[in-house]
């Protein structure tokens with residue numbers, strides 16, 4: 001079970017969402033979602049496949065537009081920003097994709113250098129190298145600096161994907177299914193890394209998953225998306241202390257003997 005991060009600052013909201021609705025044609029995915037993320041917090045969004053978890057974080061990152069609702073990220077209303085303002089805000093949001101999104105033709109070093117060259121043009125090579133060494137050390141893969149992504153295991157690729165997101169020092173981390181496709185031991189390593197990133201870089205994070213072991217290990221708070229709305233929220237134990245059959249079924253399926 002996660003030990004609550006003592007540095008969570010409940011007086012500081014880094015994300016505030018009210019009444020978010022999103023439909024594709026006449027299929028309503030999000031039917032009025034309210035959500036707050038506090039400074040320093042790891043918030044887990046749980047839900048079955050297709051419930052709109054990815055849609056939610058894409059709206060937060062400004063990659064999809066909401067139909068209705070207020071989406072405030074780091075004090076700015078995302079859907080009122082100009083494209084330039086949105087680009088600046090996006091640099092403060094690290095999006096860790098499910099497939100790690102590494103460039104296969106580039107070494108680990110080049111994958112990590114790429115965002116720095118693109119977004120931090122003022123950094124010289126020595127500073128870039130220092131930054132690359134620091135994030136690789138943080139994810140425990142200093143020795144992989146000259147390897148190609150194809151030479152890495154799934155768990156290592158996830159770590160490099162997280163390092164590449166961290167290299168721009170985001171204030172918010174969005175993790176999309178961080179343990180998908182990994183064995184239980186490698187998953188636990190990634191869960192530990194998510195907690196380590198929270199402590200070391202003082203990030204606020206949303207972790208979307210249907211892996212309850214992950215939710216229990218990383219979540220300071222857990223919310224459960226069911227039928228387009230958050231039906232349950234609290235600590236992991238609070239969320240599952242319910243007679244709601246849909247929530248119980250989700251739990252039993254994950255922890256089946």
Ligand SMILES: Nc1ncnc2c1ncn2[C@@H]1O[C@H](COP(=O)(O)OP(=O)(O)OP(=O)(O)O)[C@@H](O)[C@H]1O
Pocket residue numbers: 024029047048049050051052053054055056210
């Ligand atoms: N750009 C899009 N156009 C049309 N429909 C979409 C689009 N993006 C998502 N959807 C639909 O919205 C629903 C929610 O998708 P979403 O990817 O958010 O699910 P999820 O909860 O993240 O599921 P999973 O755990 O499988 O990734 C799905 O039915 C999906 O088909």
